[in-house]
Amino acid sequence: MNSENSQTKWGQFISLVTVFFFWGFVGSANDILIPVFKKVFTLSQVQSQLVAWAFYAAYFVGSLIFFLISLKSDVLQRFGYKKTLAAGLMLSAFGSFLFVPAATMQSFPFFLTALFTVGLGFSIQQIVANPLAIKMGSPVTGAHRLTLAGGVNSFGTTIGAILLGIALFGMGDNKNTTLSLEDIKLPFIILGLAFILVAIFMLLSKIEDPVKEEEAKIEDGHKNFSIMDYPQLYLGMLAIFIYVGTEVTIISNLPALLHTREFGNILEEAIPPFIALYWGSLMIGRWNGGVNVFNTSKMVNTALKFIVPALAFGVIIFANIFAQHDVSAFYIYPVWILIFIFVSFIGGKNAGKTLMLYGISGLLMMFIGLVCPDKEIAMFFFISGGLFLSIMWPSIFDLAIAGLGKNTGKASSFLIMMILGGGIIPLIQGGICDIDLSNPEGIMGISWTHFSYIVPLLGFAYLGFYGFYCPRILKKQGVFHVETEGGAH
Numbered sequence: 392m393n394s395e396n397s398q399t400k401w402g403q404f405i406s407l408v409t410v411f412f413f414w415g416f417v418g419s420a421n422d423i424l425i426p427v428f429k430k431v432f433t434l435s436q437v438q439s440q441l442v443a444w445a446f447y448a449a450y451f452v453g454s455l456i457f458f459l460i461s462l463k464s465d466v467l468q469r470f471g472y473k474k475t476l477a478a479g480l481m482l483s484a485f486g487s488f489l490f491v492p493a494a495t496m497q498s499f500p501f502f503l504t505a506l507f508t509v510g511l512g513f514s515i516q517q518i519v520a521n522p523l524a525i526k527m528g529s530p531v532t533g534a535h536r537l538t539l540a541g542g543v544n545s546f547g548t549t550i551g552a553i554l555l556g557i558a559l560f561g562m563g564d565n566k567n568t569t570l571s572l573e574d575i576k577l578p579f580i581i582l583g584l585a586f587i588l589v590a591i592f593m594l595l596s597k598i599e600d601p602v603k604e605e606e607a608k609i610e611d612g613h614k615n616f617s618i619m620d621y622p623q624l625y626l627g628m629l630a631i632f633i634y635v636g637t638e639v640t641i642i643s644n645l646p647a648l649l650h651t652r653e654f655g656n657i658l659e660e661a662i663p664p665f666i667a668l669y670w671g672s673l674m675i676g677r678w679n680g681g682v683n684v685f686n687t688s689k690m691v692n693t694a695l696k697f698i699v700p701a702l703a704f705g706v707i708i709f710a711n712i713f714a715q716h717d718v719s720a721f722y723i724y725p726v727w728i729l730i731f732i733f734v735s736f737i738g739g740k741n742a743g744k745t746l747m748l749y750g751i752s753g754l755l756m757m758f759i760g761l762v763c764p765d766k767e768i769a770m771f772f773f774i775s776g777g778l779f780l781s782i783m784w785p786s787i788f789d790l791a792i793a794g795l796g797k798n799t800g801k802a803s804s805f806l807i808m809m810i811l812g813g814g815i816i817p818l819i820q821g822g823i824c825d826i827d828l829s830n831p832e833g834i835m836g837i838s839w840t841h842f843s844y845i846v847p848l849l850g851f852a853y854l855g856f857y858g859f860y861c862p863r864i865l866k867k868q869g870v871f872h873v874e875t876e877g878g879a880h
Contacts, residue, residue, distance in 0.1 A: 403597060406593070406596040409589050409592065411541065411547070412544065414513055415547025417446075417483075417582070418670075419549070419555075420555045424555075425442050426662055437824075437825055441503060442502075443813055443818075446509070446813070447635065447810050447813030451808045452514070454807040457518055475519050476590075477590040477594050479512045479514070479515030480512060480590035481512070481586070482515065486506070487582045488583045489501070489505035490575055491576050491580065494572040512586075518803055521807075542674055542680070545670055545677050549667050549706065553667050556714065557714055558575075560660040616798050616801050621802070623861050623868075627857070628805055630857040636816025637846075638673075639812075640816045640819075641777070641847050643820075648841060649662065649665060651840050655767075664718055664721075670777065676731060679703075680735070680785075696732055704725065707721075731779065735782075742789050742790055743861055746783060746790070746854060749858075752779045752851075753780065753847070756772045757845075757848035759772045761842070761845065761848070786858065791806055794869075823842065824839060826839040
C-alpha cells in the first residue's frame, strides 16, 4: 500500500480520539482548581501554579521512564498500541480516585500527588496516540488528522470547565460563594470510572499496530539514536516545551488577571465561562483545521471553514447558557474568529507556513492585549491566543518527527517529555504576577499581573520562528511531505 495515497482509517481513528477527549477534560479542570485551591489553601499565584506544574511535570517523568525502558525493550513492539493505551488509562483512573482521600484530608500536597498520577497515565497515552493518529492514513494529512483529534480534545476542555464549574459553584442564581473541597470528589470518581470503561473499550477496539509493519519497511534510521543528529527534533522539542507552556500559562494566570481591579475584580465563581471560552477557542481552531482531513471539493472546503467554527462557537455559547452563565459579553468574539479564519486560508495545508503565521498572529494578539486601554476588549485579545495555538501541536509534531523513520517512537517520547513546559512557564508568569504584592504601583501604567502576558508573547515569537526555519532544515534533508499543499482535495 502506498502510504502517500492511503485513506484515513476512520473506524480506528474514531476509537482512538476518545482518549483525546479526556486529556482535554482534565486539562480544563486544572484551570478551575487553580483559583479554588488558591483561595481555600491561601496560596500565592506562584504556589497556585504548582497545580499545573504537578500535572505537566508528570508528562516529563512518565516519558523519561518510557524512553529508558524502550532502550532495552521496545514497549510498543512488545505490548502493542492498545495494551499500552489501556495501561495509561488505568493509571489515570487510579490518580482520579486519589482525589477522594485528598479532599477528605484537605491536603494540597495530596491533591498534587493525585494530579501527578493522572498526568503519568496521560504521558503514556500521549506517546502512543499522537504518532498513531498521524499514521492512520496518508502522511500528507497527518497533521490535519491530529488537528481533528485535537478538536475532540478541545471539546473535552470546553465541557470540562463548565461541568466542573457547575459541580463546584452550582448554576445561575444558586451559585455557591463558599468553596468546599468535598464537591471535588464526585466529578473525579466519575472520571476515574470513565477511564476504566475507555480502557476496556480500547482493548476491544480494532485499532491496528503499525509498528511491526514499519520496522520491516524502513531501514534508514540510525542504529545509535542521537537527538543532535536531527535539528528538526531538538528545535521541535523546544517548540513543544514553549507551545504547551504558552497554552497553559495564558489560561492558568487568567483568573488572577480577571481578579485584578483593572479587569473588574471578577470572582472565582464567575471564572468558568472565560475558561470555557479560551479552551473553546482551541476547539474552534481545531475543528476548522480538521476540515482538511475530508476529501471535499474546494468550494465545500471553503464553506466548511466558516460553518464549522460558527458551530463550534455555538457549542460554547449553548453550553454556557445551559449552565446559566451570562455570556452577552462574548458576542463580540466572532471578530477574532474571522481573523483566525483569514489567517488559516493563507497558511493552507503547509505545516511550516501555518505555524509561522499563527505564531506572528498570536504575538500581535498578546501585544495588543498589553497596550489596549479598554480592558474588557483586552481580555479577548489574550483569550484569542487559544485560536492561534489551536493547530500548533500537530504542526510542530509533524515537523519534528519528519524524516526520523524507525526512530519516530523514540523521538515521540522526547517530544512528550517537553510537555513539561506546561508546568514551568506558568510558574514564571505567576512569579511576575506576584510582584504586585510588593510593588502594587505596577509597571508602565499597568499591573504586573497584566504585564506578565509578555511571557506568552515571547512564546509565540519562538513558535513563529520554528515554523519559518524548520522547513528549511527538512529541505536540506530531502524531506518534503510537510510542505505539501494538496492532500485531501
